Amino acid sequence: MTDTAISRSALMAAAARAAHLIVDSAPYVFEDRLAAPLLGDAADELIDYHRQHGDHPVLSGARAQVLCRSRYTEDTLHRSGFSQYVLLGAGLDSYAYRATAGVRVFEVDRAATQDYKRAAVSKAGATSNAPEYVAVDFERDDLLSRLAAHGFDPQRPAVVSWLGVTMYLTREAVERTVSEVARLAPGSLLVLDHMLPEPDRDAAAQGYVAAVGAMTAANGEPWLSFFSPADLAALLDAHGLTAEHASQHEILGARTDALRPSNLTWMTRATVRP
Template identity: 55%
Template sequence: MAAAARAAHLIVDSPPVIFADTVAYSLLGDQAKELVGYHRTQGEHPILAAVRATATVRSRYTEERLAEAVRRGVTQYVILGAGLDSYAYRADPEDGVRVFEVDHPATQRWKRHLLAEAGVAIPDTVTYAPIDFETESLSEVLLREGFDASRPAFVSWLGVTMYLTSEAIGDTLAAVGRLAPGSEIVLDYTLVPELRDAAAQMYADAVSSMSAEQGEPWLSAFRPEEMSALLEKRGFGLIEHSLHREAVDAALWERADPLLPSNLSGLAHATVLVRSPQPAR
C-alpha cells in the first residue's frame, strides 16, 4: 500500500512533487492498476490522501538525510523492513552507496520476483539480507552479508514501529545502537492520541481498525520525548524530531490537491554516539 501511494502521487496529485518514486508503479506488477486505481478514482478521499502524504513525506525526509550522510562520507545504507522500497533501483551507482535490504526471506523472494517481472535490473550495489527477527541478530545477519562493522552506516526504519511493542522497538534500536559511532537512523512512529489533530485521529481510527482485522494491530504510540528517551537509552544522541509540516520544505505544502500535513506520526533522526569506556573492575 505504501508503494501504491508513492506511485499514485506522481499520477493523481498536482505539483509540486513531494517525492518522485519512478520505480514504485513497476514494482507493483499485476496489482498496480488496481491499487493505484483506488487513488485515481477516489484520490480526494481523506484516508487515501493521508496515505500519499505520509508515504511521500517520510521517504523524502529519509532520503534527504541519507544524501547528507553520503556527502559526509557514509557509504552503507541499511533499510530495515525494506518491503518494496525502491531506493537501490533509483540510486546513481556513482554515489558509491552499498544498500543492505533487511527483511523476511519470503518478502525478499516476492520482491525479487516482482523486479524480474517488471524487467528492473538488480544493481551490484544492493545486498539482500534475509532475517528472522525471532531467532537472528541484526548485527550477525549484516556481517554475514558483507557489512563493514568498522564504518558508520545510515539506517532507515519506516512504517514498522506502530506494529511493535515498545520493548520490541527498543531491542531493534539496541542492535542499531551497536553499529559504529556516527551511524545514523531515521524512523517514524505514531503519535499518542493527545498530539493528533482531528484528521489524524480520523485516519488512525479507520486504518488501525482495518489493520487489526487483518492481524496487524497498532501496538505503540509515543510522545517525541518518549521516543527520545528510548533512543538515548540505546546509545543515540543528536536527536531531532519532525512532524509532517516541518519535515519537508514549506513550499511543498502550497498545493492545489488534497494533500495536507498531518499530526499522525513523527520522524526521528538520531546518531549513534561514541561509547563511554567501561570502568575497570
C-alpha cells in the same frame, strides 16, 4: 498475515508512492517511478483507489505519511555521504534501483517479502544496482551478524532506515532493535517514523486512526506502539542515540493539492554516540 505472504502495508506504501505522481500536483514531494512496476499485477487495483478517490482523507493521509518518510530518509542519506545504507523492513522500496554508484544497499526483511520483491524486480526489468537481500527473523537472528555475513562493514558508519514498522511492534521489540542499531559505528544514523499517541494527534490524524485502525488489525497488522517525540527521544537516549524530530508540516509545507500534513506520524533521526 502468514509467513509466506507479503505484508499488506508494504503493498499499500508502494501504491501511495506510485499514486503521488498520478493524482498529486508538482512539485512532487518524492519521485519513485519504480513503485508501480514493483507492484506487479496488483498495481492497477491499488493505484486505482487513489485515482478515483485521491482527495479522500484516508488515501491522501496515507500518501502524506509515506512521502514524508521517504523524502526525509533519502535526504538524510544523501547529506550523510555514507556508503552503507540498511533498510529494516525494506518492503518494496526501490532506492537500490534508483541509486547512483557509491552506496551499498542492504535490504533486511522477511524471506517471503524478499521472494515477492525479487520476482517483481525481475518482471519489471530493474536489474542494475541490486541490493544485498538479508533475510532476518527479528525474533531469533542477530542483526549485525546477518549483515556482516552479507558484506556489511560494522566499523564504518551507515544510515539505517526503519520506515512504517515501529507502530506494528511492541515497545519491547522497538527497544530490542534500537539496542542493535546502537552497536553500529559512532556517527551512524537511524531514521524512523512513529505514530503519535492520541493526546498529540490533531483532528485529521484522529479521523485517520478511527477509519483505518480496525482494518489494519483485521488484516493481521494491528498498531501496537505509539510514541510522542519526547518519549521516543528518551528511549533512544537510554541506548546511546541522540534524536531530532521533524513533523509532516515541516516536510510537506503548504500545498494546493489534496496532500495535507497531520499530527499522525512524525519522523525521527537519531545519531549513534561514541
